[in-house]
Amino acid sequence: MKTTSRAAAPRRLPPEERERSIVDAAVSLAGESGLEALTVRAVAARVGVTPALVAHYRPVMESFVAEVFTTIVAAERDEVIASYDPSVDLRTNLLRLIETLLDDSRDDVAMVWVQSWALGARNEALGARVRTEMDLWHSALEDLIARAIAEDPVLRENPLQVDPDSSAWMLLAMVDGMSAHSLVHWVPRDRADLARRTLSAVLDVPVVEPVQPAETLR
Known part of the structure:
Protein backbone atom coordinates (compact mmCIF):
# COMPACT_ATOMS: atom_id res chain seq x y z
CA MET A 1 0.00 0.00 0.00
CA VAL A 60 2.53 46.44 7.39
CA MET A 61 6.12 45.32 6.87
CA GLU A 62 7.54 48.85 7.02
CA SER A 63 6.13 49.28 10.52
CA PHE A 64 7.36 45.83 11.53
CA VAL A 65 10.91 46.71 10.42
CA ALA A 66 10.70 49.85 12.53
CA GLU A 67 9.50 47.80 15.50
CA VAL A 68 12.35 45.32 15.16
CA PHE A 69 14.89 48.13 14.86
CA THR A 70 13.61 49.72 18.08
CA THR A 71 13.66 46.42 19.94
CA ILE A 72 17.32 45.83 19.05
CA VAL A 73 18.78 49.27 19.62
CA ALA A 74 16.74 50.09 22.72
CA ALA A 75 17.95 46.90 24.40
CA GLU A 76 21.56 47.88 23.71
CA ARG A 77 21.03 51.42 24.98
CA ASP A 78 19.42 50.21 28.21
CA GLU A 79 22.26 47.74 28.77
CA VAL A 80 25.07 50.22 28.14
CA ILE A 81 23.59 53.10 30.11
CA ALA A 82 22.83 50.78 33.03
CA SER A 83 26.55 49.94 33.23
CA TYR A 84 27.35 53.52 34.31
CA ASP A 85 29.21 53.34 37.62
CA PRO A 86 28.67 56.38 39.86
CA SER A 87 31.63 55.36 41.99
CA VAL A 88 34.16 56.24 39.27
CA ASP A 89 34.91 59.49 37.47
CA LEU A 90 33.25 60.76 34.31
CA ARG A 91 36.22 60.12 32.03
CA THR A 92 36.47 56.48 33.09
CA ASN A 93 32.74 55.94 32.67
CA LEU A 94 32.63 57.47 29.21
CA LEU A 95 35.72 55.58 28.05
CA ARG A 96 34.17 52.30 29.19
CA LEU A 97 30.95 53.20 27.40
CA ILE A 98 32.76 54.02 24.15
CA GLU A 99 34.90 50.89 24.27
CA THR A 100 31.79 48.80 24.90
CA LEU A 101 29.96 50.25 21.90
CA LEU A 102 33.00 49.83 19.64
CA ASP A 103 33.59 46.23 20.62
CA ASP A 104 33.61 43.88 17.64
CA SER A 105 30.95 41.74 19.29
CA ARG A 106 28.44 44.52 18.63
CA ASP A 107 28.89 44.65 14.86
CA ASP A 108 25.41 43.15 14.48
CA VAL A 109 23.84 46.19 16.14
CA ALA A 110 26.13 48.49 14.15
CA MET A 111 24.81 46.90 10.96
CA VAL A 112 21.22 47.49 12.11
CA TRP A 113 22.01 51.15 12.80
CA VAL A 114 23.78 51.72 9.47
CA GLN A 115 20.99 50.10 7.47
CA SER A 116 18.36 52.03 9.42
CA TRP A 117 19.82 55.34 8.27
CA ALA A 118 19.63 54.26 4.64
CA LEU A 119 16.26 52.47 4.77
CA GLY A 120 14.75 55.18 6.95
CA ALA A 121 15.07 57.64 4.07
CA ARG A 122 12.22 55.81 2.29
CA ASN A 123 10.50 54.09 5.21
CA GLU A 124 8.97 56.92 7.23
CA ALA A 125 7.93 54.63 10.09
CA LEU A 126 11.54 53.51 10.42
CA GLY A 127 12.88 57.03 9.96
CA ALA A 128 10.71 58.28 12.82
CA ARG A 129 11.95 55.49 15.10
CA VAL A 130 15.57 56.22 14.14
CA ARG A 131 15.18 59.88 15.06
CA THR A 132 13.56 58.97 18.36
CA GLU A 133 16.27 56.47 19.27
CA MET A 134 19.05 58.90 18.38
CA ASP A 135 17.39 61.55 20.55
CA LEU A 136 17.13 59.04 23.41
CA TRP A 137 20.81 58.17 23.11
CA HIS A 138 21.75 61.83 23.14
CA SER A 139 19.52 62.57 26.13
CA ALA A 140 20.90 59.60 28.06
CA LEU A 141 24.51 60.65 27.48
CA GLU A 142 23.76 64.29 28.19
CA ASP A 143 22.12 63.28 31.47
CA LEU A 144 25.10 61.15 32.51
CA ILE A 145 27.56 63.95 31.78
CA ALA A 146 25.43 66.56 33.55
CA ARG A 147 25.06 64.26 36.57
CA ALA A 148 28.81 63.72 36.75
CA ILE A 149 29.44 67.46 36.59
CA ALA A 150 26.99 68.05 39.43
CA GLU A 151 28.69 65.40 41.59
CA ASP A 152 32.31 66.36 40.82
CA PRO A 153 33.48 69.48 42.73
CA VAL A 154 36.22 70.22 40.18
CA LEU A 155 33.85 70.06 37.22
CA ARG A 156 31.12 71.85 39.14
CA GLU A 157 33.40 74.82 39.81
CA ASN A 158 34.21 75.06 36.09
CA PRO A 159 30.85 74.46 34.40
CA LEU A 160 31.98 76.04 31.14
CA GLN A 161 34.72 73.46 30.70
CA VAL A 162 32.38 70.60 29.77
CA ASP A 163 29.10 71.17 27.95
CA PRO A 164 26.86 68.09 28.32
CA ASP A 165 24.85 68.78 25.15
CA SER A 166 27.73 69.23 22.71
CA SER A 167 29.82 66.55 24.43
CA ALA A 168 27.03 64.01 23.93
CA TRP A 169 26.71 64.92 20.25
CA MET A 170 30.45 64.62 19.60
CA LEU A 171 30.75 61.28 21.36
CA LEU A 172 27.79 59.85 19.44
CA ALA A 173 29.18 61.10 16.14
CA MET A 174 32.50 59.38 16.85
CA VAL A 175 30.91 56.09 17.88
CA ASP A 176 28.53 56.05 14.91
CA GLY A 177 31.29 56.85 12.44
CA MET A 178 33.76 54.32 13.79
CA SER A 179 31.08 51.62 14.05
CA ALA A 180 30.11 52.15 10.41
CA HIS A 181 33.75 52.10 9.30
CA SER A 182 34.40 48.86 11.15
CA LEU A 183 31.76 47.06 9.08
CA VAL A 184 34.02 47.32 6.04
CA HIS A 185 37.14 46.76 8.15
CA TRP A 186 38.35 50.35 7.77
CA VAL A 187 39.43 51.23 11.26
CA PRO A 188 42.36 52.97 12.92
CA ARG A 189 45.16 50.75 14.16
CA ASP A 190 44.14 51.42 17.76
CA ARG A 191 40.48 52.29 18.21
CA ALA A 192 40.89 52.48 21.97
CA ASP A 193 43.63 55.09 21.60
CA LEU A 194 41.49 57.13 19.23
CA ALA A 195 38.60 56.88 21.69
CA ARG A 196 40.82 58.22 24.48
CA ARG A 197 42.05 61.08 22.30
CA THR A 198 38.52 62.02 21.27
CA LEU A 199 37.36 61.88 24.87
CA SER A 200 40.17 64.20 25.87
CA ALA A 201 39.19 66.61 23.12
CA VAL A 202 35.60 66.56 24.37
CA LEU A 203 36.27 66.84 28.10
CA ASP A 204 39.39 68.99 28.18
CA VAL A 205 38.07 71.95 26.22
CA PRO A 206 39.67 75.03 27.76
CA VAL A 207 37.42 77.73 29.09
CA VAL A 208 37.19 80.47 26.49
CA GLU A 209 38.15 83.81 27.96
CA PRO A 210 36.41 86.90 26.61
CA VAL A 211 38.47 88.67 24.00
CA GLN A 212 39.81 92.00 25.21
CA PRO A 213 39.43 94.85 22.73
CA ALA A 214 42.70 95.91 21.14
CA GLU A 215 44.08 99.28 22.16
CA THR A 216 43.31 102.07 19.75
CA LEU A 217 46.29 102.84 17.56
CA ARG A 218 47.53 106.40 17.91
Whole structure:
Protein backbone atom coordinates (compact mmCIF):
# COMPACT_ATOMS: atom_id res chain seq x y z
CA MET A 1 0.00 0.00 0.00
CA LYS A 2 1.41 3.34 -1.06
CA THR A 3 1.58 6.06 1.55
CA THR A 4 2.40 9.75 1.26
CA SER A 5 4.02 11.92 3.88
CA ARG A 6 3.12 15.46 4.78
CA ALA A 7 5.24 18.14 6.37
CA ALA A 8 4.30 18.57 9.98
CA ALA A 9 1.94 21.48 10.53
CA PRO A 10 3.20 24.23 12.83
CA ARG A 11 2.16 23.72 16.41
CA ARG A 12 -0.87 25.78 17.31
CA LEU A 13 0.03 28.46 19.85
CA PRO A 14 -2.04 31.00 21.75
CA PRO A 15 -2.09 34.34 19.86
CA GLU A 16 0.23 36.03 22.35
CA GLU A 17 2.85 33.29 22.08
CA ARG A 18 2.63 33.16 18.29
CA GLU A 19 3.04 36.93 18.06
CA ARG A 20 6.04 36.75 20.39
CA SER A 21 7.60 33.99 18.29
CA ILE A 22 7.25 36.10 15.15
CA VAL A 23 8.82 39.16 16.75
CA ASP A 24 11.64 37.11 18.27
CA ALA A 25 12.35 35.47 14.94
CA ALA A 26 12.48 38.83 13.18
CA VAL A 27 14.84 40.24 15.80
CA SER A 28 17.10 37.20 15.45
CA LEU A 29 17.08 37.44 11.67
CA ALA A 30 17.89 41.15 11.70
CA GLY A 31 20.72 40.54 14.13
CA GLU A 32 22.24 37.96 11.82
CA SER A 33 21.62 39.56 8.43
CA GLY A 34 20.49 43.14 9.00
CA LEU A 35 17.19 44.93 8.53
CA GLU A 36 17.27 44.36 4.77
CA ALA A 37 16.76 40.66 5.38
CA LEU A 38 13.34 41.25 6.92
CA THR A 39 10.67 40.08 4.51
CA VAL A 40 7.40 38.30 5.22
CA ARG A 41 8.73 35.11 3.64
CA ALA A 42 12.05 35.21 5.48
CA VAL A 43 10.43 35.74 8.86
CA ALA A 44 7.85 33.02 8.14
CA ALA A 45 10.60 30.58 7.21
CA ARG A 46 12.45 31.36 10.42
CA VAL A 47 9.34 30.74 12.53
CA GLY A 48 8.18 27.76 10.50
CA VAL A 49 4.77 29.17 9.58
CA THR A 50 3.10 30.46 6.42
CA PRO A 51 3.75 34.00 5.18
CA ALA A 52 0.03 34.63 5.54
CA LEU A 53 0.26 34.05 9.28
CA VAL A 54 3.11 36.54 9.63
CA ALA A 55 1.12 39.06 7.59
CA HIS A 56 -1.87 38.47 9.86
CA TYR A 57 0.10 39.56 12.93
CA ARG A 58 2.19 42.25 11.22
CA PRO A 59 0.27 43.43 8.13
CA VAL A 60 2.53 46.44 7.39
CA MET A 61 6.12 45.32 6.87
CA GLU A 62 7.54 48.85 7.02
CA SER A 63 6.13 49.28 10.52
CA PHE A 64 7.36 45.83 11.53
CA VAL A 65 10.91 46.71 10.42
CA ALA A 66 10.70 49.85 12.53
CA GLU A 67 9.50 47.80 15.50
CA VAL A 68 12.35 45.32 15.16
CA PHE A 69 14.89 48.13 14.86
CA THR A 70 13.61 49.72 18.08
CA THR A 71 13.66 46.42 19.94
CA ILE A 72 17.32 45.83 19.05
CA VAL A 73 18.78 49.27 19.62
CA ALA A 74 16.74 50.09 22.72
CA ALA A 75 17.95 46.90 24.40
CA GLU A 76 21.56 47.88 23.71
CA ARG A 77 21.03 51.42 24.98
CA ASP A 78 19.42 50.21 28.21
CA GLU A 79 22.26 47.74 28.77
CA VAL A 80 25.07 50.22 28.14
CA ILE A 81 23.59 53.10 30.11
CA ALA A 82 22.83 50.78 33.03
CA SER A 83 26.55 49.94 33.23
CA TYR A 84 27.35 53.52 34.31
CA ASP A 85 29.21 53.34 37.62
CA PRO A 86 28.67 56.38 39.86
CA SER A 87 31.63 55.36 41.99
CA VAL A 88 34.16 56.24 39.27
CA ASP A 89 34.91 59.49 37.47
CA LEU A 90 33.25 60.76 34.31
CA ARG A 91 36.22 60.12 32.03
CA THR A 92 36.47 56.48 33.09
CA ASN A 93 32.74 55.94 32.67
CA LEU A 94 32.63 57.47 29.21
CA LEU A 95 35.72 55.58 28.05
CA ARG A 96 34.17 52.30 29.19
CA LEU A 97 30.95 53.20 27.40
CA ILE A 98 32.76 54.02 24.15
CA GLU A 99 34.90 50.89 24.27
CA THR A 100 31.79 48.80 24.90
CA LEU A 101 29.96 50.25 21.90
CA LEU A 102 33.00 49.83 19.64
CA ASP A 103 33.59 46.23 20.62
CA ASP A 104 33.61 43.88 17.64
CA SER A 105 30.95 41.74 19.29
CA ARG A 106 28.44 44.52 18.63
CA ASP A 107 28.89 44.65 14.86
CA ASP A 108 25.41 43.15 14.48
CA VAL A 109 23.84 46.19 16.14
CA ALA A 110 26.13 48.49 14.15
CA MET A 111 24.81 46.90 10.96
CA VAL A 112 21.22 47.49 12.11
CA TRP A 113 22.01 51.15 12.80
CA VAL A 114 23.78 51.72 9.47
CA GLN A 115 20.99 50.10 7.47
CA SER A 116 18.36 52.03 9.42
CA TRP A 117 19.82 55.34 8.27
CA ALA A 118 19.63 54.26 4.64
CA LEU A 119 16.26 52.47 4.77
CA GLY A 120 14.75 55.18 6.95
CA ALA A 121 15.07 57.64 4.07
CA ARG A 122 12.22 55.81 2.29
CA ASN A 123 10.50 54.09 5.21
CA GLU A 124 8.97 56.92 7.23
CA ALA A 125 7.93 54.63 10.09
CA LEU A 126 11.54 53.51 10.42
CA GLY A 127 12.88 57.03 9.96
CA ALA A 128 10.71 58.28 12.82
CA ARG A 129 11.95 55.49 15.10
CA VAL A 130 15.57 56.22 14.14
CA ARG A 131 15.18 59.88 15.06
CA THR A 132 13.56 58.97 18.36
CA GLU A 133 16.27 56.47 19.27
CA MET A 134 19.05 58.90 18.38
CA ASP A 135 17.39 61.55 20.55
CA LEU A 136 17.13 59.04 23.41
CA TRP A 137 20.81 58.17 23.11
CA HIS A 138 21.75 61.83 23.14
CA SER A 139 19.52 62.57 26.13
CA ALA A 140 20.90 59.60 28.06
CA LEU A 141 24.51 60.65 27.48
CA GLU A 142 23.76 64.29 28.19
CA ASP A 143 22.12 63.28 31.47
CA LEU A 144 25.10 61.15 32.51
CA ILE A 145 27.56 63.95 31.78
CA ALA A 146 25.43 66.56 33.55
CA ARG A 147 25.06 64.26 36.57
CA ALA A 148 28.81 63.72 36.75
CA ILE A 149 29.44 67.46 36.59
CA ALA A 150 26.99 68.05 39.43
CA GLU A 151 28.69 65.40 41.59
CA ASP A 152 32.31 66.36 40.82
CA PRO A 153 33.48 69.48 42.73
CA VAL A 154 36.22 70.22 40.18
CA LEU A 155 33.85 70.06 37.22
CA ARG A 156 31.12 71.85 39.14
CA GLU A 157 33.40 74.82 39.81
CA ASN A 158 34.21 75.06 36.09
CA PRO A 159 30.85 74.46 34.40
CA LEU A 160 31.98 76.04 31.14
CA GLN A 161 34.72 73.46 30.70
CA VAL A 162 32.38 70.60 29.77
CA ASP A 163 29.10 71.17 27.95
CA PRO A 164 26.86 68.09 28.32
CA ASP A 165 24.85 68.78 25.15
CA SER A 166 27.73 69.23 22.71
CA SER A 167 29.82 66.55 24.43
CA ALA A 168 27.03 64.01 23.93
CA TRP A 169 26.71 64.92 20.25
CA MET A 170 30.45 64.62 19.60
CA LEU A 171 30.75 61.28 21.36
CA LEU A 172 27.79 59.85 19.44
CA ALA A 173 29.18 61.10 16.14
CA MET A 174 32.50 59.38 16.85
CA VAL A 175 30.91 56.09 17.88
CA ASP A 176 28.53 56.05 14.91
CA GLY A 177 31.29 56.85 12.44
CA MET A 178 33.76 54.32 13.79
CA SER A 179 31.08 51.62 14.05
CA ALA A 180 30.11 52.15 10.41
CA HIS A 181 33.75 52.10 9.30
CA SER A 182 34.40 48.86 11.15
CA LEU A 183 31.76 47.06 9.08
CA VAL A 184 34.02 47.32 6.04
CA HIS A 185 37.14 46.76 8.15
CA TRP A 186 38.35 50.35 7.77
CA VAL A 187 39.43 51.23 11.26
CA PRO A 188 42.36 52.97 12.92
CA ARG A 189 45.16 50.75 14.16
CA ASP A 190 44.14 51.42 17.76
CA ARG A 191 40.48 52.29 18.21
CA ALA A 192 40.89 52.48 21.97
CA ASP A 193 43.63 55.09 21.60
CA LEU A 194 41.49 57.13 19.23
CA ALA A 195 38.60 56.88 21.69
CA ARG A 196 40.82 58.22 24.48
CA ARG A 197 42.05 61.08 22.30
CA THR A 198 38.52 62.02 21.27
CA LEU A 199 37.36 61.88 24.87
CA SER A 200 40.17 64.20 25.87
CA ALA A 201 39.19 66.61 23.12
CA VAL A 202 35.60 66.56 24.37
CA LEU A 203 36.27 66.84 28.10
CA ASP A 204 39.39 68.99 28.18
CA VAL A 205 38.07 71.95 26.22
CA PRO A 206 39.67 75.03 27.76
CA VAL A 207 37.42 77.73 29.09
CA VAL A 208 37.19 80.47 26.49
CA GLU A 209 38.15 83.81 27.96
CA PRO A 210 36.41 86.90 26.61
CA VAL A 211 38.47 88.67 24.00
CA GLN A 212 39.81 92.00 25.21
CA PRO A 213 39.43 94.85 22.73
CA ALA A 214 42.70 95.91 21.14
CA GLU A 215 44.08 99.28 22.16
CA THR A 216 43.31 102.07 19.75
CA LEU A 217 46.29 102.84 17.56
CA ARG A 218 47.53 106.40 17.91
